[in-house]
Amino acid sequence: MKRPVWTTLTALTAGLAVAASLAGPAAAAGPAAASGPVAGFTTASAPAGVRLHSTPAEDMVEAMQPGWNLGNSLDALGTDETAWGNPRITRELFDELEDEGFNSVRIPVTWGQYQGADHVVDPAVMDRVEEVVGWALEEDLIVLLNVHHDSWMWTNQMPTRHDEVLSQFTSLWEQVAERFRDHPDELLLESINEPQFAGASGDAQSYALLHELNVAFHETVRASGGGNADRLLVLPTLHTNADQGRLDALTATFDQLADPNLVATVHYYGYWPFSVNVAGGTRFDETAKQDVTGTFTRVHDTFVARGIPVILGEYGLLGFDRHTGTIEQGEKLKFFEYVGYQARTTGITTMLWDNGQHFGRTTFEWSDPTLIDQIRSSWSTRSGTASTDLVFVRAGEVTAQTVTLETNGTRFRGLYLGTKALRAGRDYTLAGDALTLSAPLLQRLAGDGQHGTQAVLQARFSRGLPWRFEIIGADTPVLQDAAGTTSDFAVPTAFHGDRLATMEARYLDGSNAGPHGWTSFKEFDVTFAPDTAAGRILLRPAFFAEVTDGAPVVLTFHFWSGETLQYTVVRNGTAVTGTVG
Missing domain, CATH: 2.60.40.10 (Immunoglobulins)
Known part of the structure; x- marks a missing residue:
């Protein structure tokens, strides 16, 4: 893996001195009120090929760009890493990833399910994690290792089981830190994934609890010595969310710890209606675009501009958890093109979330080559x-x-x-x-x-x-009458080349029907789904579960051509009838 080469600070300082002397005394004096360790200069704002500020932490995080997530493997819940449908991890996978242009890999692990008496981690599991981490490092990938689904399995109980949770969390990190204390600097440790706290009284309590976990993680790893004395440690915001309050709370933790070898992490899955295709969010429109801009601007201004490097530990679209067709191809390409641009220009390292739906774990082929081409291109340039x-x-x-x-x-x-x-x-x-x-x-x-x-x-x-x-x-689609049940109902549809974009559902009085009652536009694939090959539009059980018995529901199907068609369904118990119009 190639590391970036930068202009030396000595040469840069000399160049700035010459420029300042030419500009006069005021320019030579520099900015009057620079704040934070970066004094207003960041890699992201530097001229091409020139690095205005550099710390070891920034260098390492920048070298991680771009990154990839080994999702739904060691973090899977069940008997082993294959429990959620992915094959056993092989060293060849990491070799292929490096060949694909990735410089880092995030390895999520769910540990609590393997902790026994006195919170001891099953030695076989610890050995397996170390083996996988070792393979990735040997393939010249920088590795980010974390505590993953534990965040909603047991650490979230901290408001009611404070001492027990803190004890288990500390014990877990003592064991992980001890096992990996002598691994190279290219291994980073992340305290916990998407932290959350069930029953917390509000954000203030949640912030305080996360601060405790992050501090315990920091103290435990640092105390283990060896390479952990100055290893890069990655701390998340609450829910790994980038709202300003979350960022400010984590900033306070950074200020208290005053450790130059800390990294911040957030996740980003886009503007929610667009990310899952609900509430009419079929397009990457100006609202969705501004959500991207606002997120990356806040993260840059809060952390990167102060010299605190940031890893976007996960990014993608939430609808991908069902399948990648939830969002129309062109719209998702625009999303990834713009996210890559924003990350690149704000100096944030990205790690693509992949639970197995993108890069084949045994075929080593991309399920959507056009999508990965767009993502890869965004690492270095813009596309029309x-x-x-x-x-x-x-x-x-x-x-x-x-x-x-x-x-x-x-x-x-x-x-x-x-x-x-x-x-x-x-x-x-x-x-x-x-x-x-x-x-x-x-x-x-x-x-x-x-x-x-x-x-x-x-x-x-x-x-x-x-x-x-x-x-x-294409020609206008044609619908037909149908009968079925709440667990098995579909609208016979001759699509005639057209494609379904979204569906509205209203009662006869105009009020919204079905899940997400605050909008008439229902969630793609959760409540409805086109089955073009079979010539039908499926209505899911989740839709009928929240439809009033005996009340006609008028569905409006919106197609990408601009065509709209109406259809009426009535649920009577478990029986459903559907009529055109």
């Missing part, structure tokens, strides 16, 4: 995107269609069909950021009445990845 990646063409009524390019600081270079450059003025026109695909082009590509994707165009930009447009032949 567009308002959509879906262009629907209806046979017999083919018209020109306009999409908005989002150039993200790049320049549009042309539109391509495969390797063939399309002709500006004939196949498309560009006015500002408005890209118009001509009617003759769309007629040629998808005007013959065939349904589904008929062609893929690429908008190429001056840097980064091209943006793909699917040209899709």
Whole structure:
């Protein structure tokens, strides 16, 4: 693994001195009120190729970029690391990850299930964790080892079992610290994942309890000596959340500990309605985008600007926990492109959460190569995107269609069909950021009445990845009446090439029906799911569980083409009937 090479501080100081002398006495005096150890300078704000401030902690965390999570393996609940469906970990996995461009791996471990009498960890489990950590280190990956699902299994009981929890937590870290005290500096330790406290009286109590855990972790690891005397230790915010109150509470802990070898960690899964596709959050719109901007700005200003390095210990989209199709492809690509840009420009190291749905643990192939290409590209540059990646063409009524390019600081270079450059003025026109695909082009590509994707165009930009447009032949979907039960009901659907985006549910009086009663738009896959191959739209038991018996519910299906169709369902006990309209 390659480590970054930086301009020496001596050379930089000399250069700044020359610049200051040319600018005059006021400039030579420097900023009047620099605050914190960084004095206003950070790696993220430095000119390209120049490092204005450096500490060993910052260097190590920066060298970790980018990182990956070994999720749902050693953290799985059950008999062993295969309990949640992933295969046993192999050394080859880490070799492949390093080849894929990752510089670090986070290894979550759930320890409490293996703690016996006097909180002693099963020696076989400790040996296995050490073996896996050793493989990763030998493959030149920096490793972040943590305490994972213990956070909601037993440490969350601290408000009512304070002494017992603190004793078990301290004992656990005494054992882990002892086992890993002589491992190289490239092993980092993280106190606890997503800390939370059941029954706490409020944030103030939760902050105080997390402070206790973080301090106990710090004292225990440091006291074990060896490499742990100055090993980088990673401390989370409450819930590993980036709200300002959470950040400020952790800052107070950093100030008290006054240890230069500490790192902060938060997680980020996006604006929640978009992240799970609920409440109409189908698009990476300005609200979702500003949520990203605000999060990274707060974390940078609170920690990075003060010289405290930050690891984004997990990031992704929450809907991925069900499947990666919960969020439409183009919208999720825009999310990851922007998250990568924000992380890069704010100096935050990222570690992609992967519970097995992204990188095959035995095939060593990506389930969505386009997605990982976008993520990988975002580590170093920006890519142009567009308002959509879906262009629907209806046979017999083919018209020109306009999409908005989002150039993200790049320049549009042309539109391509495969390797063939399309002709500006004939196949498309560009006015500002408005890209118009001509009617003759769309007629040629998808005007013959065939349904589904008929062609893929690429908008190429001056840097980064091209943006793909699917040209899709489609007609208005057709629904049919149906009967079933609350545990097995589906709307027969001829999709005709169209794609379902979301579903609304209302009673006849206009009030919202089903789960998440504060919105008419239901959660994708939790309450409904398209099954295009089988020609149906599934309505999940979770939807009917919160529907009033005997009350008609009007469903509105929203398709990506812009089409909307209505359908009425009535639940009577466990029986369900559905009618068109």
